[in-house]
Amino acid sequence: MAALRPLLATERLSRSFGGLKAVDNVDFCLAEGETRALIGPNGAGKTTLVSLICGRMPASTGRVLLEGRDISRLPAHKRVRQGIAYTFQITSIFANLSVLDNVALAAQRQFLDERSSSRGRVEQISLDALAQVGLAPYALQRAGSLSYGHQRLVEVAMGLALRPRLLILDEPTQGLSDGEIETFIALIRAVGEFTTVLLIEHNMDVVMALAERITVMDQGRVLAEGTRDEIRANPAVQRAYLGSVR
Amino acid sequence: MTPGTKALWVHLCLVVLLFALNFLLPEYHRGILSRVMVLSVFAMGYNLAFGYAGMLSLGHAMFFAAGLYGAGLTAYHLGWSVWPAFGAGFAAGTILAVIAGILALRTKGVAFMIVTLMFAQTFYLATLYFTTYTRGEEGLVLPQSARALSLFGISFSLTDPTVRYMLALVLLALVLFALLLLVRSSFGRALVAIRENEERMRMLGYDVFANKLSALIVSAAVCASAGAAYALLFGYAGSGFASIQYSILPLLWVLLGGAATTLGPIFGTLFMFYAVDITSSYTDAYMVVVGLALILLILYFPKGIAGAIRERWLPWLP
Numbered sequence: 213m214a215a216l217r218p219l220l221a222t223e224r225l226s227r228s229f230g231g232l233k234a235v236d237n238v239d240f241c242l243a244e245g246e247t248r249a250l251i252g253p254n255g256a257g258k259t260t261l262v263s264l265i266c267g268r269m270p271a272s273t274g275r276v277l278l279e280g281r282d283i284s285r286l287p288a289h290k291r292v293r294q295g296i297a298y299t300f301q302i303t304s305i306f307a308n309l310s311v312l313d314n315v316a317l318a319a320q321r322q323f324l325d326e327r328s329s330s331r332g333r334v335e336q337i338s339l340d341a342l343a344q345v346g347l348a349p350y351a352l353q354r355a356g357s358l359s360y361g362h363q364r365l366v367e368v369a370m371g372l373a374l375r376p377r378l379l380i381l382d383e384p385t386q387g388l389s390d391g392e393i394e395t396f397i398a399l400i401r402a403v404g405e406f407t408t409v410l411l412i413e414h415n416m417d418v419v420m421a422l423a424e425r426i427t428v429m430d431q432g433r434v435l436a437e438g439t440r441d442e443i444r445a446n447p448a449v450q451r452a453y454l455g456s457v458r
Numbered sequence: 459m460t461p462g463t464k465a466l467w468v469h470l471c472l473v474v475l476l477f478a479l480n481f482l483l484p485e486y487h488r489g490i491l492s493r494v495m496v497l498s499v500f501a502m503g504y505n506l507a508f509g510y511a512g513m514l515s516l517g518h519a520m521f522f523a524a525g526l527y528g529a530g531l532t533a534y535h536l537g538w539s540v541w542p543a544f545g546a547g548f549a550a551g552t553i554l555a556v557i558a559g560i561l562a563l564r565t566k567g568v569a570f571m572i573v574t575l576m577f578a579q580t581f582y583l584a585t586l587y588f589t590t591y592t593r594g595e596e597g598l599v600l601p602q603s604a605r606a607l608s609l610f611g612i613s614f615s616l617t618d619p620t621v622r623y624m625l626a627l628v629l630l631a632l633v634l635f636a637l638l639l640l641v642r643s644s645f646g647r648a649l650v651a652i653r654e655n656e657e658r659m660r661m662l663g664y665d666v667f668a669n670k671l672s673a674l675i676v677s678a679a680v681c682a683s684a685g686a687a688y689a690l691l692f693g694y695a696g697s698g699f700a701s702i703q704y705s706i707l708p709l710l711w712v713l714l715g716g717a718a719t720t721l722g723p724i725f726g727t728l729f730m731f732y733a734v735d736i737t738s739s740y741t742d743a744y745m746v747v748v749g750l751a752l753i754l755l756i757l758y759f760p761k762g763i764a765g766a767i768r769e770r771w772l773p774w775l776p
């Protein structure tokens with residue numbers, strides 16, 4: 213694992229809200245190709261950390277590096293174009309558009325610069341992404357009319373249609389049924405073959421099924437980082453997190 | 459027929475109908491319709507910014523008036539002929555939009571409304587301040603000589619009602635089809651999505667600011683064309699057109715006709731123009747009647763005329 217070059221790194225990254233240090237001096241490193249889980253109790257700062265990484269909010273201090281290049285000053289849309297995709301914790305899709313059009317918005321952006329006639333390709337990428345998450349039969353339905361679980365999957369499909377190098381998923385399985393979670397695990401396994409995945413997740417079964425390594429956050433800091441077994445055995449983690457769940 | 463071709467036919471039919479009306483309508487109504495067509499173009503421009511891209515501007519009078527004065531002042535004082543004067547109006551509105559847009563688009567919501575309103579008020583006050591050139595409220599009346607148009611080697615007088623009507627129709631048709639293309643392009647769809655959820659679009663890699671700024675500039679360019687055409691076709695440029703009233707009117711026209719519909723602005727402008735025209739011939743308190751009519755319409759057709767048609771009968775209407 214250590215032999216792989218880091219795709220993403222943060223250096224002393226911090227973000228405060230008033231007096232609250234939501235993210236506090238985080239040094240975080242992600243290797244190309246790995247699937248990493250980011251866990252921690254509610255309010256630990258997970259969403260804030262990935263928001264700083266993808267540029268949704270500015271950092272108070274610190275840097276974000278993508279393949280060694282400083283991207284701290286890039287606005288969010290440019291980071292997305294460099295391959296960082298973020299799927300929202302709170303489902304954020306276009307309820308009035310069809311499922312296909314939602315995903316097409318993600319797919320079409322890549323071709324706007326090329327000025328190539330690309331409707332066919334956009335549609336193909338969108339349909340592929342929908343097939344991957346199992347929503348192909350719903351392509352022409354209004355996105356707002358889908359069940360909550362399916363709306364979560366639209367969110368994931370939009371992330372996939374961006375064809376990112378780093379896919380950040382913020383609690384994607386929240387609200388999914390057990391059957392849907394099984395499908396989701398299989399999906400992320402397949403995606404993880406050729407994409408780096410950073411997965412924020414509360415469901416420990418999902419974490420254990422997917423993540424090679426796990427990072428634990430608590431009160432804005434990285435509390436521990438390691439393999440599944442190392443994290444399971446870590447007493448500090450048990451106190452701060454696992455203990456509070458069980 | 460695909461929805462796209464159906465929509466194209468509907469738009470074509472409307473233009474043909476308007477063409478035919480030139481030969482069917484009595485003189486008085488033909489005059490009104492010429493004016494309505496030019497003002498519809500103003501409304502269509504506003505609709506792109508407000509209806510499609512979701513920018514509730516209260517300053518679009520500035521863009522219309524920039525076109526009006528850009529054409530009016532150069533024609534009146536510098537003796538520019540119709541085409542260059544029109545170009546001056548077009549350029550004035552477009553340049554103002556770049557400046558106003560870069561500043562105003564740093565804000566959104568209520569702040570955006572106030573900033574655009576302030577821009578337009580500044581412009582309005584400037585037209586009064588430079589009364590020596592603009593003649594303020596009284597306005598400039600363009601001389602006959604400034605209203606001779608040469609086209610394909612033939613000379614037309616813009617004082618001729620038929621010429622006026624046809625030119626207004628040509629402008630309307632050009633803008634209508636250009637906007638129809640635009641709102642169905644990927645740019646147009648991105649604008650609607652930005653209106654619905656800006657944050658999501660940013661996280662899909664869209665440059666929200668650049669998209670909105672482009673939309674505002676195109677919107678202003680259309681409004682300025684309407685203003686320039688108005689000055690040249692009707693031979694008048696007065697500061698009343700820069701006042702707040704002319705920022706509110708396009709908003710009303712668009713709401714009435716249907717925001718984010720291509721045809722709505724035409725319906726809305728026509729409806730409102732005739733509502734004022736008819737009621738004012740019966741009573742001095744016509745604004746009360748018009749106001750009531752507006753309230754009722756918005757209550758029963760909250761999506762406007764074309765919006766209601768789309769919702770109830772023709773879901774493919776763009």
Ligand SMILES: Nc1ncnc2c1ncn2[C@@H]1O[C@H](COP(=O)(O)OP(=O)(O)OP(=O)(O)O)[C@@H](O)[C@H]1O
Nearest residue numbers: 229232234252253254255256257258259260261301
């Ligand atoms: N925009 C904001 N303004 C003020 N405080 C915020 C803001 N966003 C987050 N916080 C605070 O920062 C802390 C970290 O929040 P964050 O959403 O990053 O936690 P999280 O680990 O994602 O939690 P959860 O598991 O509940 O999603 C919390 O105390 C939260 O209240």
Ligand SMILES: [Mg+2]
Nearest residue numbers: 258259260301
């Ligand atoms: Mg969170």
